[in-house]
Amino acid sequence: MNIIDNWNEIKRLFKDSFRSSFHYAIATVSENGEPHVTPVGSLILGKPGHGIYFEKFPQHLPRNLETNKQVCVLAVNSSKWFWLRSLVGGKFTTPPAVRLHGVAGDLREATDTEVAIWQKRVQRVRFSRGHALIWRDMSLVREIEFTRVEPVLVGKMTSASWDVQST
Numbered sequence: 001m002n003i004i005d006n007w008n009e010i011k012r013l014f015k016d017s018f019r020s021s022f023h024y025a026i027a028t029v030s031e032n033g034e035p036h037v038t039p040v041g042s043l044i045l046g047k048p049g050h051g052i053y054f055e056k057f058p059q060h061l062p063r064n065l066e067t068n069k070q071v072c073v074l075a076v077n078s079s080k081w082f083w084l085r086s087l088v089g090g091k092f093t094t095p096p097a098v099r100l101h102g103v104a105g106d107l108r109e110a111t112d113t114e115v116a117i118w119q120k121r122v123q124r125v126r127f128s129r130g131h132a133l134i135w136r137d138m139s140l141v142r143e144i145e146f147t148r149v150e151p152v153l154v155g156k157m158t159s160a161s162w163d164v165q166s167t
Contacts, residue, residue: 003100003149007048010149013098014045017075020082025074026053028064036060042138043073044117049146051100052114054138055107062142065104071144073100076152092161097152105143114141 003010017024023039030036038061042054051073055062065071076097077083086092110118118138125131151158 001149001151003146004048006149007045009095010098010100011045013077013095014043014075016077016079016082016094017097020078021076026061027072027074028061029068029070030060030064031067036064042118043144044114044121049102051102051144051146052110052141053144054110054118055140055142056138057134062107065142069103069105071102071104073102073144073146074098074152075100086157090157092154092158095151095158095161096154099150099152100144100146101148101150102144102146105145107140107142110139110141115139 014024018041023041024043025037026040026043027035027037038058040053040058040061042056043051044053045051074097077094082096086096115138118135119126122131122135125135
């Protein structure tokens, strides 16, 4: 499966995933080889094969990236209605999940445009105390260059949702 050719579908699935669970799972590996998964809600996909995320709260993630820049991001559409419709119908009409493999860059200051994109994403809750406590002052980002996409297959239920012949 080609990451560039399928980028719009990948972005749509990431949007559905965020709507249903407010985060993605980013997997890294520690210097002693232990896997570690971090929930991150601030990942934003941009041009094909590229994304950024705001790094404010993770502790293990940045430490792991010091020795191994490889990451795997999992996005799952966790909508109960999506799953119920799919189970009743016996198939997923759109992909339920996807993994993006890539390489993380160095931590840097976010651009004004990146901050504006983030603030637009969370604008619906800007009135809340939680927004003020965790999302108002996001300023550091890390770029990820995605090199490979891996569809999550669920037997016959996903046979029509991905072009699995190209994997």
